[in-house]
Amino acid sequence: MAEPVRLAVATDGVTKVFGRGGNAVHALRGAFLEVPYGELVMLVGPSGCGKTTLISILAGILDRTEGRCEVLGVDPQAMSQGALTRWRGQNIGFVFQQFNLIPTITVAENVAVPLLLQGQARRRALAAAEAALERVGIADKRHSRPTQLSGGQQQRVAIARALVHEPRFVVCDEPTSALDADNGQLVMELLAEIAVQGDRALVVVTHDSRVFHFADRIVRMDDGRVVDTRTQIADRTARQHSESP
Ligand SMILES: Nc1ncnc2c1ncn2[C@@H]1O[C@H](COP(=O)(O)OP(=O)(O)OP(=O)(O)O)[C@@H](O)[C@H]1O
Ligand SMILES: [Mg+2]
Known part of the structure; x- marks a missing residue:
């Protein structure tokens, strides 16, 4: 069987x-919505159809009104506030549509936040943050403030922060929207490498058809509902974009 x-x-x-x-x-x-372990699911649909709302509920940062929701075997809404905060800190990575970086601290400190919240020593957390920044290609900006960075650079910082604690479930809201084609491909490759494994899963909201090939399934939403699910054989390698202008 x-x-x-x-x-x-x-x-x-x-x-x-x-x-x-x-x-x-x-x-x-x-x-x-169902997301099997080890899969990358993309969520698409028109503006206002509920994509950000749904992934916020999955990540335990927003309460639902009705219905059933289990993430990594638990119902986030059934936990106490303290347990939910700990659960999120250990298990969830979130790339926000507006990045949500803290403007008053450095880029490296921003990326270290999930580790500091877990109680990791500052020196170790910052070393891990710098390694994560290295992987998204902006380690040279580690001492800058987020406001001194371009939109695409801020987006990569937000992605480094979402991955630094190697969470089991990562949700990304338009993670390639501010990136050019090549960086979009590289960021998706990195996300898939870290977040798509046997006991992990990744949900990506996107309008970017250039990254659809990374997905195991593409889920289409409309007006607050999931209206279509298409499974495909994922190709999780970055494609070259040499036909640039
Ligand atoms: N905090 C809020 N208070 C009131 N209405 C909200 C709130 N957040 C979202 N909405 C509404 O809920 C609906 C779904 O919003 P949501 O942000 O989930 O859409 P979306 O699919 O992510 O859109 P987009 O592609 O533009 O980001 C929209 O009509 C929006 O105006
Ligand atoms: Mg949205």
Whole structure:
């Protein structure tokens, strides 16, 4: 008999209502999503269809209104605030659509934050942060402030921060939106290498068709629901873009 597929994410009937009464916004209207361990799932769909809302719920940074949600075997919403914070710190990496870097500390300190929150010694955390910055190709900016960086450089810092603690579940909101074709390919290759393994999984929200080939499945959302899931044989190598202008 075939082994049952082990799921990193299992959600069903997830709804999210922001506000109430006449101002209520139904951001999710019963979303179904399954992400097997070892897979890279891309989430696509028009602006406002609920992509950021859904991945925020998966990452335990937003509560759902209704429905079922299990991530890495637990329901984030069932945990106490303290347990949830620890769980997120150990298991979740998040690349925010707006990067959310802390402007008053250096790039290396930003990347070290997940390790410092886990109680790691500062010197060790900063060394790991510098290694992560090296991998995204901007170690030379480690002493800069985030505001001194270009959008694409800030995006790579946000990716280094999401991966530095080697989390089991990583969610990325448009991680290549500010990157040129070559850096987009390299960043996806790095994300896949670190976040897609037997006991890990990666969900990437993207509009960027140049990176679709990295995905095991492409999930399309519309108006708060998942409307289509397409599986494919992933090719997780960066493709050369020599046909540039
Ligand atoms: N905090 C909030 N309060 C009220 N409404 C919200 C909030 N966050 C999101 N929404 C609304 O929920 C809906 C879904 O938003 P969401 O950010 O999930 O869309 P999205 O698919 O990520 O869009 P985009 O591609 O533009 O990033 C939108 O109508 C949005 O206006
Ligand atoms: Mg969004």
